[in-house]
Amino acid sequence: MRPSDKIRRAIAFYFCAALFCVLLPIVLSYALGYQIDYHNLRIYKTGILYVESRPAGASIYLNGRKHGDITPAQIEELKPGTYRIVVSREGFYPWERDLAVRPNMVTKADRIVLFPVAQEMKKMGERGVVDFAVSGNGYVYYMKRSGLYRSTMDGGSMKRLSAYSDWPDRIIGKSFAPSQDKFLYFTDSKVWVVNLNYNRKAKDGAEEAEVEEVFAGQDPITGVFWYPGAGYIIVVTEKDIEAAELRSSGTRNVVSLYRFNSTPRGLYYDESSGALCFTDIGTGKDFSESRYLYRIDLKQKFFDQLFDMLLKKEPDSGYEKR
Amino acid sequence: MKRDKLWKRIFEIIPGFLTWATLIGLLVLAFVKPIWVAVFVITFDLYWVIRTLYLTTLLLFAYRRLKIERRYDWIKRCKALAASGGLTYGDIYHAVIFPSYKEGPEILTPSIAALERADYPKDRMIVVLSVEARAGDAAWRDAVRLREEHAKNFLHFIVTRHPDGLPGEVKVKGANATWGAKVLKDYIDSMGIGYERVVVSCFDADTCADPEYFGCLAYHYLANPRRTRSSYQPIPVYNNNIWHARSVARILELGSSFMQMIETMRVEKFVTFSSHSMSFRTLVDVGYWPVDMISDDSVIYWKCFLHYNGDYHVIPMYVMVSMDVATERDIWPTIVKQYKQKRRWAWGVENFPYLMMGFMNNNRIPLGKKIRRALNILESHYTWAVWAVIVTFIAPLPLIFGGGLFRQTAIGYNLPSVSATLFRMSLLTILVCMMMTMRLLPPRPKDVKPQKVLVMITQWLLSPLVVATVGSTPAIDAQTRLMLGKYMHFQVTEKSRKK
Numbered sequence: 079m080r081p082s083d084k085i086r087r088a089i090a091f092y093f094c095a096a097l098f099c100v101l102l103p104i105v106l107s108y109a110l111g112y113q114i115d116y117h118n119l120r121i122y123k124t125g126i127l128y129v130e131s132r133p134a135g136a137s138i139y140l141n142g143r144k145h146g147d148i149t150p151a152q153i154e155e156l157k158p159g160t161y162r163i164v165v166s167r168e169g170f171y172p173w174e175r176d177l178a179v180r181p182n183m184v185t186k187a188d189r190i191v192l193f194p195v196a197q198e199m200k201k202m203g204e205r206g207v208v209d210f211a212v213s214g215n216g217y218v219y220y221m222k223r224s225g226l227y228r229s230t231m232d233g234g235s236m237k238r239l240s241a242y243s244d245w246p247d248r249i250i251g252k253s254f255a256p257s258q259d260k261f262l263y264f265t266d267s268k269v270w271v272v273n274l275n276y277n278r279k280a281k282d283g284a285e286e287a288e289v290e291e292v293f294a295g296q297d298p299i300t301g302v303f304w305y306p307g308a309g310y311i312i313v314v315t316e317k318d319i320e321a322a323e324l325r326s327s328g329t330r331n332v333v334s335l336y337r338f339n340s341t342p343r344g345l346y347y348d349e350s351s352g353a354l355c356f357t358d359i360g361t362g363k364d365f366s367e368s369r370y371l372y373r374i375d376l377k378q379k380f381f382d383q384l385f386d387m388l389l390k391k392e393p394d395s396g397y398e399k400r
Numbered sequence: 401m402k403r404d405k406l407w408k409r410i411f412e413i414i415p416g417f418l419t420w421a422t423l424i425g426l427l428v429l430a431f432v433k434p435i436w437v438a439v440f441v442i443t444f445d446l447y448w449v450i451r452t453l454y455l456t457t458l459l460l461f462a463y464r465r466l467k468i469e470r471r472y473d474w475i476k477r478c479k480a481l482a483a484s485g486g487l488t489y490g491d492i493y494h495a496v497i498f499p500s501y502k503e504g505p506e507i508l509t510p511s512i513a514a515l516e517r518a519d520y521p522k523d524r525m526i527v528v529l530s531v532e533a534r535a536g537d538a539a540w541r542d543a544v545r546l547r548e549e550h551a552k553n554f555l556h557f558i559v560t561r562h563p564d565g566l567p568g569e570v571k572v573k574g575a576n577a578t579w580g581a582k583v584l585k586d587y588i589d590s591m592g593i594g595y596e597r598v599v600v601s602c603f604d605a606d607t608c609a610d611p612e613y614f615g616c617l618a619y620h621y622l623a624n625p626r627r628t629r630s631s632y633q634p635i636p637v638y639n640n641n642i643w644h645a646r647s648v649a650r651i652l653e654l655g656s657s658f659m660q661m662i663e664t665m666r667v668e669k670f671v672t673f674s675s676h677s678m679s680f681r682t683l684v685d686v687g688y689w690p691v692d693m694i695s696d697d698s699v700i701y702w703k704c705f706l707h708y709n710g711d712y713h714v715i716p717m718y719v720m721v722s723m724d725v726a727t728e729r730d731i732w733p734t735i736v737k738q739y740k741q742k743r744r745w746a747w748g749v750e751n752f753p754y755l756m757m758g759f760m761n762n763n764r765i766p767l768g769k770k771i772r773r774a775l776n777i778l779e780s781h782y783t784w785a786v787w788a789v790i791v792t793f794i795a796p797l798p799l800i801f802g803g804g805l806f807r808q809t810a811i812g813y814n815l816p817s818v819s820a821t822l823f824r825m826s827l828l829t830i831l832v833c834m835m836m837t838m839r840l841l842p843p844r845p846k847d848v849k850p851q852k853v854l855v856m857i858t859q860w861l862l863s864p865l866v867v868a869t870v871g872s873t874p875a876i877d878a879q880t881r882l883m884l885g886k887y888m889h890f891q892v893t894e895k896s897r898k899k
């Protein structure tokens with residue numbers, strides 16, 4: 079090895095060794111959250127504050143003093159203690175909170191939502207809307223005095239589907255079928271179904287939707303659900319649970335599935351499992367009466383359905399006490 | 401004897417134990433003390449960046465030296481040298497031993513042709529082609545044909561057949577080379593040539609030496625007053641088939657060449673590797689290459705080092721010998737082939753127990769020198785086995801296993817950004833590698849499209865991926881085998897050159 083190469087190598091080696099010795103404490107102290115006070119020649123612990131807001135670009139104030147960065151920001155080398163943090167942006171309500179910055183730790187304020195001072199409002203469609211329903215596939219259906227209309231979620235592509243205008247004044251609830259091709263609405267005594275696929279290939283001016291009254295009863299209705307498969311609806315009144323057939327050319331089949339001992343409370347229907355839960359008065363093992371939670375499985379199990387199909391047996395909706 | 405066996409086993413276990421203790425220790429600590437591991441990872445990353453910076457600087461120094469010495473007229477310099485130790489330029493004979501197994505004429509002919517192109521007088525060059533008997537009659541017939549074709553161009557062309565299963569031998573290249581050297585000795589004795597006047601080079605079958613190689617070697621040999629106490633190491637490059645090799649193989653082989661260039665700048669750690677040269681006197685005195693070890697190229701250095709009580713060195717020569725890139729047609733077989741080749745190189749860890757046993761039986765080597773050399777060899781194999789695993793797999797462990805509390809600490813929060821910054825800094829080396837690749841590449845063959853040049857440069861972007869897959873794993877494999885006493889057998893890297 080040439081002497082000149084030896085000298086070069088020695089310079090490179092000592093330079094790299096010195097670089098390592100200098101950089102290591104700096105990098106490690108930065109990573110660990112330590113800060114060197116060069117004036118007083120001492121090392122002190124610091125903490126990190128991470129601030130993120132929606133929308134981003136908001137100013138950050140620490141104890142009333144504006145910080146140079148805007149959100150999202152990582153504010154380092156903070157002395158441990160409690161800081162009054164204010165996050166603000168013009169046109170939005172400010173966010174403020176007292177946050178404790180701990181030594182060698184990170185304090186995160188990363189779920190800040192800044193709400194606009196004046197919420198932007200937009201009129202969707204024309205006047206005369208009695209009620210509306212929103213489907214799962216992104217359409218808004220307007221029940222208007224001039225008919226049934228449909229638009230996209232932003233109010234665009236407005237289209238009249240039907241001239242039907244006899245909407246009741248007090249609609250209690252609405253529900254779309256899982257297939258999104260029809261929806262039902264009900265008052266305290268009647269249920270209607272709007273068939274949206276009534277005449278899909280309709281030409282201009284023709285009816286594309288059909289509104290049909292499918293149930294009318296004496297007892298006040300508390301809930302209406304789509305039976306799995308959507309050929310029936312389940313109507314829950316204060317007195318009983320009934321299954322009403324949707325498509326019927328003659329007499330509509332309405333079956334009473336269960337009669338309540340008392341007015342049910344806390345009605346719940348799980349669409350995926352087809353389970354209907356409610357409370358009712360029942361008799362316990364000690365023959366005393368009490369309120370129980372019941373469940374009816376409206377959706378048949380796959381093998382039950384197969385079995386029914388093979389034996390041509392009528393579906394059976396059992397219920398069990400919980 | 402029993403005591404020696406025990407010590408040998410202990411020394412065989414140490415490298416693998418250190419590697420596994422480090423990796424398992426870091427894995428366990430990542431669960432129980434993630435902050436400790438994070439501090440270690442940042443320290444190691446910084447160490448690695450600065451080490452890379454240092455080694456890259458040495459690579460540039462070595463390249464500068466190579467560029468300068470390529471311009472030298474070595475024969476002229478040899479002639480200008482005054483007689484030293486009774487030797488002048490006209491006294492030096494070169495003997496080249498090719499230990500061969502099944503390498504056919506398509507591999508050996510270019511290697512012999514490279515000798516014919518040498519700017520050294522051929523009437524002072526002897527070629528020994530030592531073929532393994534177990535390679536069969538076809539290999540022997542090929543060797544004889546090669547002698548018939550090329551013998552006229554050299555002082556002598558010896559073809560010999562290395563018998564299989566000689567006592568004390570295992571199936572390794574060193575045994576074949578030793579057989580060839582013994583046959584060569586008979587010829588030299590018959591010619592009455594002094595052993596000091598013969599410089600022997602042990603070349604792999606695919607080794608093509610630069611035309612200046614033998615002039616350069618003769619100069620270094622003559623200029624060195626302690627010529628028999630030195631080995632002479634050229635820079636191995638893998639240019640023979642580099643334009644046709646897969647990018648993974650190219651990156652790894654170019655990386656090996658760069659490492660060898662860097663090693664030329666660290667002579668105190670320098671050990672012979674692959675094709676190398678030495679005085680025939682030395683070779684005979686130390687009892688030839690080892691016949692029962694895989695890493696014959698480095699063990700011969702340690703054999704000389706122990707024989708001469710630590711007074712033995714490697715002289716770097718800034719002249720290139722070109723070999724084949726271990727490659728295949730498809731990517732996966734190429735990775736497997738590269739893995740096996742690197743594992744064979746990593747089996748050089750067997751030098752550690754060999755050296756330690758030698759140190760135990762030699763009181764004439766200063767203790768400081770023993771410690772330094774033992775630590776050098778241990779550190780190089782240990783670093784090889786752990787660095788890629790630490791950088792790629794251990795580094796994210798504190799974040800994965802450290803839990804929510806760790807991620808709330810400043811170091812847990814800063815670890816990804818600090819590691820990423822240090823990693824990016826180390827990527828600067830890639831730029832140097834790209835530049836060096838272009839400088840060291842042989843001319844593009846006619847059947848290779850011009851746009852391949854771009855691939856040759858951009859291939860280095862794959863290096864982090866290559867490092868993660870075959871960076872450390874061959875070394876871990878080799879050390880684990882040695883630790884468990886499951887000794888490796890020599891596996892010839894099959895040469896696959898495009899015809």
